Amino acid sequence: QLQLQESGPGLVKPSETLSLTCTVSGGSISVLNHRWAWIRQAPGREPEWIGSVSDTGNTYLDPSLKSRVTLSVDTTENQFSLRLTSVTAADTAIYYCARRTYRGGYAFFFDYWGLGALVTVSS
Amino acid sequence: IQLTQSPSFLSASVGDRVTITCRASQGIGSYLAWYQQKPGTAPKVLIYAASTLQSGVPSRFSGSGSATEFTLTISSLQPEDFAVYYCQQINLYPYTFGQGTKLDIK
Numbered sequence: 001q002l003q004l005q006e007s008g009p010g011l012v013k014p015s016e017t018l019s020l021t022c023t024v025s026g027g028s029i030s031v032l033n034h035r036w037a038w039i040r041q042a043p044g045r046e047p048e049w050i051g052s053v054s055d056t057g058n059t060y061l062d063p064s065l066k067s068r069v070t071l072s073v074d075t076t077e078n079q080f081s082l083r084l085t086s087v088t089a090a091d092t093a094i095y096y097c098a099r100r101t102y103r104g105g106y107a108f109f110f111d112y113w114g115l116g117a118l119v120t121v122s123s
Numbered sequence: 124i125q126l127t128q129s130p131s132f133l134s135a136s137v138g139d140r141v142t143i144t145c146r147a148s149q150g151i152g153s154y155l156a157w158y159q160q161k162p163g164t165a166p167k168v169l170i171y172a173a174s175t176l177q178s179g180v181p182s183r184f185s186g187s188g189s190a191t192e193f194t195l196t197i198s199s200l201q202p203e204d205f206a207v208y209y210c211q212q213i214n215l216y217p218y219t220f221g222q223g224t225k226l227d228i229k
Contacts, residue, residue, distance in 0.1 A: 046209055107175060110211075
C-alpha cells in the first residue's frame with residue numbers, strides 16, 4: 001500500500017522560507033503516468049493546488065505562486081520537496097503531498113494523499 | 124478555470140437522495156473528479172473522469188456530466204456520508220477545486 005508522509009517545520013517566520021519534504025513508501029516514485037503534487041488548504045477553505053513534479057524533475061506550477069515556489073524530486077530517496085519563499089500569514093495552511101495518477105483518457109486524479117502538515121506563518 | 128459548486132450547504136437525512144452540481148467557467152471535457160473530505164483528514168477521491176467510480180467507493184455514489192456542468196449524486200445517504208464534497212478540474216493547469224459543499228445531517 002502506497003503511503004506518503006510530509007515532514008518539515010510547523011512554524012515559519014514571515015518573510016522566511018517554508019520547506020517540506022514528502023517521503024513515499026510502499027512503491028517507487030519513478031513510475032510512468034504518475035506526478036507528485038503539493039496541495040494546500042487554508043482553514044475553512046477549499047484545497048489549492050500548488051504544483052506538480054515528475055520523476056524526471058519536470059515541474060508544473062500555479063502561476064500565482066510560481067515566483068516563490070521550487071519543487072524538486074530525489075528518486076534515490078523516494079522523496080519530493082517543496083520550497084516556498086517570502087512567506088506571509090496568507091501561506092498558513094495544511095500542506096498535503098499527493099500522487100496524481102493517470103489511467104487513460106480523461107482519468108487523471110489524486111489517488112494517494114499524505115496526512116497533511118500544518119504550517120503556521122507567525123513571528 | 125473557475126469551478127462553482129451548488130449548493131454550498133445542504134441539510135439532508137439518512138436515506139435521502141442528494142445531488143451536488145459543479146459548473147466550470149469553460150469546457151473541460153470530462154476532466155473532472157469528485158472528492159469527499161471529513162474533518163482532520165485529506166480529501167478522498169470518489170469519482171474521476173466525471174463518471175468513473177473509484178475502486179472501493181460505494182455504488183450509491185455516481186457522477187455525470189461533461190463540458191461545463193457536472194453532478195455528483197448520492198442515491199441513499201448513509202451516516203458516514205456527512206462530509207464536505209469538492210469537485211476538481213484536471214484539464215488545464217492550474218488545477219482548481221470548487222469551493223465545496225458541506226453536507227449536514229438534518
